[in-house]
Amino acid sequence: MAITAPATSAPAVALEGVGRAYGERVALRAVSFALPPGATVAVFGANGAGKTTLLRILAGLLRPHAGRAAVLGAELPREAWRARGRVGLLAHEPLLYRDLTVRENLRFHARLHGVDPARVQALCDQVGLHARADDPVRTLSRGMTQRAAICRAVLHEPELLLLDEPLANLDPGGALAVAPLIGREAGPARVLISHDAEQGLAEADWVLGLRGGRQALWAPAAQVELADVRGLYA
Amino acid sequence: MTFGRGLRALSIASVVLICGAFALVFFWAPNDADQGFVQKIFYVHVPMGIVALCGFVAGGIYGIRHLRTGDRAHDLRSYVAIHISLVLAVGVLLTGSIWARAAWGQWWVWDEPTLVSFLIVFLLYACYQPLRFSIEDPERQARYASVFAIVAGAFVPLNFMAVRMADSLVHPRVLGTTGGAMPGDMRLTFLVALAGMACLFVTLWKYELASKSASIQLRSLKRRLAGEDDLAPLQRSTAPQQL
Amino acid sequence: MRGTVAALVRKDLRLELRAFESVPAMLMFSVSTFVLFRFGLDRSSLEGDLAAGVLWVTLLLAAVLGMNRLFVAEREQGGFDGFLMAPVDRTALFVSKALVLLGFLLVVELAAVPAFVLLLLQPGAGQALPELLAVLALADVGIAVVGTLIGALGVQTRARDLIIPLMALPLLVPVAIAAAEATAPLFAAGGAEAFPARWLVVLALYDGVFGLLAYAVFDFLLEE
Numbered sequence: 001m002a003i004t005a006p007a008t009s010a011p012a013v014a015l016e017g018v019g020r021a022y023g024e025r026v027a028l029r030a031v032s033f034a035l036p037p038g039a040t041v042a043v044f045g046a047n048g049a050g051k052t053t054l055l056r057i058l059a060g061l062l063r064p065h066a067g068r069a070a071v072l073g074a075e076l077p078r079e080a081w082r083a084r085g086r087v088g089l090l091a092h093e094p095l096l097y098r099d100l101t102v103r104e105n106l107r108f109h110a111r112l113h114g115v116d117p118a119r120v121q122a123l124c125d126q127v128g129l130h131a132r133a134d135d136p137v138r139t140l141s142r143g144m145t146q147r148a149a150i151c152r153a154v155l156h157e158p159e160l161l162l163l164d165e166p167l168a169n170l171d172p173g174g175a176l177a178v179a180p181l182i183g184r185e186a187g188p189a190r191v192l193i194s195h196d197a198e199q200g201l202a203e204a205d206w207v208l209g210l211r212g213g214r215q216a217l218w219a220p221a222a223q224v225e226l227a228d229v230r231g232l233y234a
Numbered sequence: 235m236t237f238g239r240g241l242r243a244l245s246i247a248s249v250v251l252i253c254g255a256f257a258l259v260f261f262w263a264p265n266d267a268d269q270g271f272v273q274k275i276f277y278v279h280v281p282m283g284i285v286a287l288c289g290f291v292a293g294g295i296y297g298i299r300h301l302r303t304g305d306r307a308h309d310l311r312s313y314v315a316i317h318i319s320l321v322l323a324v325g326v327l328l329t330g331s332i333w334a335r336a337a338w339g340q341w342w343v344w345d346e347p348t349l350v351s352f353l354i355v356f357l358l359y360a361c362y363q364p365l366r367f368s369i370e371d372p373e374r375q376a377r378y379a380s381v382f383a384i385v386a387g388a389f390v391p392l393n394f395m396a397v398r399m400a401d402s403l404v405h406p407r408v409l410g411t412t413g414g415a416m417p418g419d420m421r422l423t424f425l426v427a428l429a430g431m432a433c434l435f436v437t438l439w440k441y442e443l444a445s446k447s448a449s450i451q452l453r454s455l456k457r458r459l460a461g462e463d464d465l466a467p468l469q470r471s472t473a474p475q476q477l
Numbered sequence: 478m479r480g481t482v483a484a485l486v487r488k489d490l491r492l493e494l495r496a497f498e499s500v501p502a503m504l505m506f507s508v509s510t511f512v513l514f515r516f517g518l519d520r521s522s523l524e525g526d527l528a529a530g531v532l533w534v535t536l537l538l539a540a541v542l543g544m545n546r547l548f549v550a551e552r553e554q555g556g557f558d559g560f561l562m563a564p565v566d567r568t569a570l571f572v573s574k575a576l577v578l579l580g581f582l583l584v585v586e587l588a589a590v591p592a593f594v595l596l597l598l599q600p601g602a603g604q605a606l607p608e609l610l611a612v613l614a615l616a617d618v619g620i621a622v623v624g625t626l627i628g629a630l631g632v633q634t635r636a637r638d639l640i641i642p643l644m645a646l647p648l649l650v651p652v653a654i655a656a657a658e659a660t661a662p663l664f665a666a667g668g669a670e671a672f673p674a675r676w677l678v679v680l681a682l683y684d685g686v687f688g689l690l691a692y693a694v695f696d697f698l699l700e701e
Contacts, residue, residue: 085564095555358647368634396651
């Protein structure tokens with residue numbers, strides 16, 4: 001069930017004219033939107049449109065070069081430390097040490113975030129990793145690795161989830177198993193990058209479209225047609 | 235951002251001081267009792283050394299300022315200071331070698347702690363540009379270069395101390411001057427030479443800063459006028475290319 | 478901070494025990510280098526200056542191997558990102574990596590120094606153990622501090638395995654000087670001679686200066 005946020009609380013994400021460049025190449029330009037707490041925004045755009053850059057800025061890993069960005073009420077980069085530990089990132093790489101087991105990886109992250117290690121076992125069971133929890137990550141299939149990465153991302157019960165194609169490599173069983181953790185019913189605000197337009201639209205409250213680093217679309221999901229999304233990839 | 239202020243005055247001052255120093259060296263300073271005329275290379279070797287060391291330390295100080303403020307202009311200043319000091323360091327090694335050969339018959343003497351320290355410092359700073367070149371992202375390149383400049387700048391005095399201590403007191407200073415104290419006319423010549431070298435360094439530093447910042451600004455203007463697609467992309471480079 | 482450092486150190490030690498990348502290589506390298514020196518110098522026993530020099534050059538080069546690998550897992554498996562998003566003091570990464578490198582050096586020396594004594598040190602030469610341990614400890618701290626900083630500096634570059642030794646070795650020359658000068662009388666032919674304690678002061682000074690410096694600048698290497 002979607003959480004309706006009281007009007008007075010700070011938006012989960014608030015961007016105003018945010019830009020970021022790599023040397024001379026501008027990856028993001030003049031991106032502005034505000035995401036209410038508990039809501040989901042689906043980010044669509046072709047390769048190179050700036051989606052990953054946006055995600056990394058929201059994660060606090062990249063500093064914006066222009067504009068103002070605030071995540072969970074903390075202004076980046078000045079107050080980035082206030083948001084640390086409250087944001088969960090699921091990136092392209094699983095961010096797991098390949099030579100350690102799933103359990104060791106998760107317990108390490110639990111210690112870094114000050115989370116009760118017992119939660120590790122509970123999460124492993126929930127996503128169906130209990131049989132493989134003591135195997136090194138490099139022995140896992142991509143689907144299993146993705147499940148482990150999802151566990152890592154939600155281990156510390158973040159208030160904002162940044163998901164880069166979370167269902168990639170997952171079989172239907174896996175997708176079902178992780179839904180309570182990263183799906184709409186999980187609770188936290190979500191920024192979801194997906195190439196599956198239909199599925200993305202179904203999941204989202206808002207839609208952000210990026211083309212060439214620029215904001216091409218920002219609207220409530222209900223008002224966005226599939227054709228609009230497909231147009232971003234043209 | 236203008237870096238070229240006072241360039242004309244500085245250039246004139248450099249020329250005057252250096253010519254003055256040469257005149258003093260050849261016509262006024264006395265010949266050294268032990269080493270004869272050859273010793274006069276000291277008036278080039280030592281000022282070059284002192285200025286190079288100050289340049290390296292200045293590079294470190296600008297590195298600190300860059301990290302504290304994020305202003306890439308400081309990184310540019312740091313880069314140019316280290317770059318010119320590196321050239322001077324090579325000069326120090328060459329003149330030191332010539333001096334050693336002329337005075338003692340060997341191309342290199344390990345007994346001279348300053349020369350040895352310079353060799354080590356040179357080897358360290360020779361990594362500065364390869365380090366910059368191997369990092370693609372310009373912001374990261376500037377930051378990492380600043381960290382290196384700070385660490386290397388702090389290293390210079392420590393290194394001199396350690397090498398000097400290692401040099402046993404039994405060996406006399408090969409390339410020193412007569413005794414330790416300099417007679418008045420040598421001291422004057424030395425000070426003029428030092429002032430000339432320092433002026434030269436600052437002049438060259440400002441020239442290179444002005445030139446680099448001009449090309450950076452030119453490029454940014456071109457981009458704004460012509461649009462991004464018309465310009466060839468920046469090649470990977472050791473020097474800062476953006477401010 | 479202490480908890481974070483402990484978690485990081487435990488993770489690195491576990492990784493090393495699992496993959497055995499650094500310590501065995503450093504140890505094998507040291508012993509091979511001793512053999513090379515035996516033939517390169519055409520001497521089957523060393524004492525005094527020469528012994529100290531061979532030992533310290535070998536240990537420094539072995540340390541470089543450790544430096545090269547120190548941050549590779551973070552760089553290649555996304556460890557930096559995971560750490561940067563955690564609500565922890567970022568300097569903990571520097572402290573933990575320096576402790577890990579120090580640990581590696583101590584373990585390697587535990588085997589390499591006896592190997593050196595067995596293989597190359599002249600049988601009658603003095604082996605004053607407490608002084609030797611003091612020199613090893615202080616020098617290792619300096620190597621660990623500088624090595625961690627340079628390892629982090631170099632891991633993001635392209636030719637990382639080349640540029641790390643090129644940067645680290647000049648920076649470690651004072652350590653080489655002080656350690657060799659301090660160790661040379663300990664390996665003297667007729668039994669250990671007087672120990673020049675001033676070199677311990679130099680090492681301590683080096684450790685202090687670079688320790689503080691590295692602590693101050695390390696965070697700047699982690700930002701993006």
